[in-house]
Amino acid sequence: MSEKATEQIPDSISERRLDKVPHFPNRHEPVGFMLRLVKALHTYGVPSYELERLLTNVAEQLGYGLQCIAVPTSITMTFMLEEDKPQTYVIRSNSGEVDVDKLSRTMDVAYAVINDDMTTEEGAIQLNEITKSKPVHNRYWTIICFMLVSASIARIFNGGLLEVITGAAIGLSVGLLVNIGGTRSETVANLMPALAAFMASVISVGFNKWLGLGSTYIPIVAGIIILVPGMMLTIAMAELATQNLVSGTARLLGSAVIFIQMTFGVAIGTQLGNFLFPSTVITPLTLLPTWTIWIAIFATSFSFVVLFQTRWKSFPWIIAAVCIAYFVSRWGVKLMNPASGAFIGALSVGLFANLAYRIKQVPTATCLMPGFIILVPGSVGFKSLTALLDHDIIGGLDTAFNMIIIGISLVTGLLISSIATLPKPKTKAKLGKPLS
Template sequence: MTEATVSFSTQSAVGFILRLGRALHMFGYASHRLEELLEQTASRLQLNGQFFSTPTSIYCGFGEMEHQQTYLIRVEPGNLNLGKIVDLDHVLAEVVNHRLTPEEGSAQIDSIVKAKPEYNKFITTLAYGLASVAASQFIGGGVKEMFIAAIIGLMIGLLSLIADLYTPLNKVFEPVAATVAAGIAGALSVWFGPYSVFNATLAGLILLMPGFTLTVALTELTTRNLVSGTSRLSGAMIVFFGIGFGVTLGTKLTLMMFGTPRIGASFPLPWWAAYLSLLLISIAFAILLRAHLRDSIWIMLVVVIAVTVSRTGSALLGPELGPFLGALTVGLTSKIYAQLLRRPSTVTQAPGILLLVPGSLGFQSIASLLDNQIVPGVGIAVRMILTAMALVAGILISNILLPVRRR
């Protein structure tokens, strides 16, 4: 369809924008980016639009102040779905460039929302185990810890499938999963120990740690999206405390049922194992974030570069600048990816940042506080916030150095 043949009504354009905003929110788009994108879309469709997004709702106003028409969309916080974000971005480009009418774009958005997941449940469950194995190696685990972490990861993957079918479990998923993880790690140590129960538990829970949510929240606060940032920050803190409670409960139940866990030191693998783990966790992230298969190689490339730069920077310049350099690298390489392939930078930026986020520090902080180690717990919490702010600074500066021009 050529540009000359396309005409549309104001109401159809409004309907397209409402559907687009709802879909992007469902698939994990950050509030500050969503507001900016919807404003640009309204402008391209010759509409006067104002938008306000929170983690659970979107407010949209169209028209002049005196005659404004306002819409409220109630949405649940969604998990990242990189594949569908790419598909939605393609539809958006077609509509704003007048190759599709808003009605046709709305129909395609509805089809994307209803489409089947990129990967089946079996592969998704395996990805949980794969991510936990790699995470265990990253935080200094040996063969035993990696084996136990794999079991925990698979169990949490199965639990997530149950939570998708049983809504009440979904409301308390993190505490229940943490209880299961701590119980498995402690109980299996009685027969397969000694090993680092803490390492296995943390690695098994790594995908539930809200470090990425914390980083997004601080980004929103930094960009003056105060309501969304505050709400998301509060949600991240609640998840941290829920996981801490679950681990405490699981540990106590293990002591009552199986006796004292056999805890020992871990024996880390050689240096080359870290790069193998990087490849494994890149594959796991691509699956769990539902990226298209064609984007997997780019995700792997950005993840390897980001972690290498972050670790090198930490070794040479200190632990504060390492995450900053890693995030800056992720941001710049993701912008290059977006410009070359005409896809959203989120596709590679989200997995790259996920490996740098301070989720493990948050868990250590909560664990210390629950163990009445107040001073160490507060100190670790401060490190967590500083690390997250370093990531935010890296991402925001990359936006300044290499801004992405929308199609």
């Protein structure tokens, strides 16, 4: 096989650009534009109910009838014109890439076309530029922020100084693994949850041997918190609640598989760690002063700007979203119960995200995603599986049930706040010319 032919073979069919698919509509045609728009939005993790609604509006503006079905691994679109037979296209695509900047710019293109402020030709050019643009923050900053967010989450989970240090070491290791190993092999990327959990467990047990931790569980969860599929679980429940049953079920099972991978990684890593670093010393957990929570919130918000590829001008809004999620949910838990705290927290974050968009056109994903990382029950689900692995059947099932109730509360709060994880359409006055 020639070198040129080898270069044209993609590493993954789901990541192949549509321009390289034989006989696919040209990107400058209306149908070709819509196919590339839906693939871009799907890649950035847009929920099915929002994706289908948005593309239907775009198709109607362009004079097409559209039937769209989106699931986490593929998209099926049927276009209809009065004088032509229906045309159906199936796109293989994986969702979940977190890039708020590209998501926001892609949404602007979609709403510019809906508002008739941009042609499909101009939109196709913009989409191509967005796809090829470099990330807002480079890989090195991302690795540093993996370490920073893990240390901060360890403090938010009431860990002591040693747990914070251990969480930082685990976060740095996981960041290196994700950004170096995960980008070179598709197999490694698919096994990333198990590998990260395995490495986190070995490091936590090793640090317990050397430093005497009050808890080995807190650093493990803090170190892999970015990989815990809590947001996926919440979106799955939202899709089920909006009658997107196929997509919701697939996403729900996908999050369950990731939880199982992580549990397996923790089980093997803990056993190996105990074999390599045996320790029988039990150290009491020493809490840090209350004021350190503000440092943790600031550091977490800083890290979210980088990890979610958000621009720095959104930093104050992210800090506010994280503060609202943390303090409002804690107030709700103290006042009532965890489910009520999750509901009030989600409702507050949703309303704040909507307000931020109305005031300063801040994309709602910029506020929602950091806020929901603090709220989502991912760590609860992880804890339930580890309890089951330790043969604590009653405790594991009870924790899993609590996770489901908290997840339902989050979805209810999100739906009642009447927003989704996407920006709302702008007025024509705001979109008088194509985006630069």
